[in-house]
Amino acid sequence: MNGINVNELTVKIKQKRTLRSLPDFFVRKEIAEYLGKHPDAGWREVFKFVRRKLHESYGAFQTRRKKKRYLYLEELEIVKEENGDKITRDGVVEEIRERILRTSVSSRERLEADYKNLYSQIRSVVGKFHSIMDLGSGINPVSFEPVEFRDVKIYSYDIDKNDTAFLNDYFKVMDLDGEARVLDIHDLDRVGKLPQVDVCLLFKVIDPLERRGHEFSEMLIERIRAKYIIVSFATKTITRRAMNHPQRGWFERMVTRLGMKFKTIRTKNEIYYLVKKT
Ligand SMILES: C[S@@+](CC[C@H](N)C(=O)[O-])C[C@H]1O[C@@H](n2cnc3c(N)ncnc32)[C@H](O)[C@@H]1O
Incomplete structure (x- = not known):
């Protein structure tokens, strides 16, 4: 890559608004991966490829409303204070969480x-x-x-x-026993060392990560230490049309081959697989 080094290229890629809150190490990893396969690539080619790839699996889900979250969190703090420093089952709290x-x-x-209805x-x-x-997780834990x-x-x-920092602040305000951390799911060794839990959610993350092929998803499912893994997939295309085949046949065959049982839940936009790990 002539004329520019990896750190400079990382800065350039992160100039795109929706990619700003990605950690540098993650962008550098994608650059290194591309250069590993195309050692003679010029920086413009690397720039174009990595930026597009990151946008597809990550940036496309960002909205401009993120900044408002902290204002909403302050509202929650006020409600809590008015309520004797307690969070109760309360319509106002629910409405702010929805926002x-x-x-x-x-x-x-x-x-x-x-x-x-989904959670019940x-x-x-x-x-x-x-x-x-x-x-x-994005901000799903809210x-x-x-x-x-x-x-x-x-x-x-x-x-x-930004999502993990926001969630840590949110957990504190809501008196929840939660912790949010930055993690690259591709790092399967780290995934294998995460705490053992009753339930693990993988909502709408398999498809964006799937560019590594079904093999990666299989290793991911195997590494996660949970009694149940709940995996969801979109059943609408990006243009919001219903998919012809919303079921993920490959996923069903894979978990069956691994000897795991599953149940499905269908909602308007999503299909959920509740996989019982044995
Ligand atoms: C479609 S969003 C789904 C968010 C959330 N699970 C939900 O359904 O509300 C995909 C999420 O995966 C995260 N993501 C993408 N690549 C990742 C990676 N390699 N490691 C960890 N998270 C990643 C994105 O930051 C984003 O929050």
């Missing part, structure tokens, strides 16, 4: 499809759980009803620094 969820594309869609269906299959992990999740340990991981 936070609307700042992300996936959780906004899930709100339209009825989050509550999940609970009826999974039963009572004491720990939950959300991988590639959907956990705070009183219901008071005694549940929450682990949340994403590559986006």
